[in-house]
Amino acid sequence: MTRLARSVPRMTTDLRTRPARTTLVTRALLLRFVSIVGSSIGFYLPLSVVPLFAAQAGSDGGAGTVALLLATVACELVTPRLIAVLGYRWALALGLFLLGAPALVLTVASSTWVIIAVSVVRGAGFAVSVVAGGALTAMLIPAERRGEGLALVGIVGGVPGMLALPAGVWAAAHWGYEPVFVVTAAATLLAMLSLPGLPSRTPVAATGDHHGVLAGLRNGLVMRPAVVFAASAGAAGVLVTFLPLATGPVWVVAAALLAQPAASTAARWVAGRLGDRFGPGRLLSYGLVLSAVGMAAIAVTGSAAAVVGGALVFGAGFGVLQNATQALMYARVPAGGAGAVSAIWNAAYDLGMAAGALGAGLAVASVGTPAAFVLTAVAMLPGLAVVRRDRRP
Structure with missing residues (x-):
């Protein structure tokens, strides 16, 4: 009885002195969600529509997409310098404007060169918006809840993108191309109304060369997670490019392409919670193994x-790796290095997808699609050695 009586006030004291959990969703982060949704719709809504629009106009259907991706990767690596000059808010405003406004040009012109020029400008805008926005988002999320915050951001941007991609094709088939391009511009330009409530300037350290992209590329603590993520992004590029060519029934392809991003979104949330509790580095090997096993299973194209x-x-x-690599990279740089991390991570994503699709294309021509899926699974396994090395003191 005495022990019980003594334990009660002690428990009460512990509860009273326990520090309150840091607020995750602040007013600034809610405002940032507006520009995340706007940029996601602005990128994905016309992504599959532009090749159809170009083909109908007698232009090269794939030229615009290639130009878009190349411009995105090129501009991602120089955006941190732009952030240092303009600050978060103006850089993000510039990115949203370049992503959305040029789409209006396609309502009055449809030549190949116009489509390519518009795609280049939109790619630059997307690069600036995701890098500047990513660095700003990292600053708005408490460090102790970074994994959970990044997972929430992934859901906010991922769901509109997942819906906008097929919605653009559906809208173009029913209402024509012009409404798609007008909505693309409207979504991004209206999102700019949320920017005055966001922080304007970067941390002072961001202007130093020792926190720039080149320094990040030389930093093994940053690059090892980026390499692991690039390997999984390459597999994602193989999946979205060659799965439609590998299986017969359309419903199988549609179900698989829906299952993949849905699982990624859910896994990002789970990984964020676990990463905050146990450390994101511990999740990398699990993410790689799951990615490789899944890709190997897809090789059984007859089932x-x-x-x-x-x-x-x-x-x-893939969702586990999206969250864990990004959280780990942000944790390994000071506040001024967030822009460089955002640039490197996004470049790893885009370059990985492009390299995976290109490499698998060569493999498919030689050994066939199922074997290309198996080779893709095997190609991810060396990432386990990178993870093991990364854990060494």
């Missing part, structure tokens, strides 16, 4: 269950 199940497992692994 609908294997294809859809494999896409689900791959999506889970």
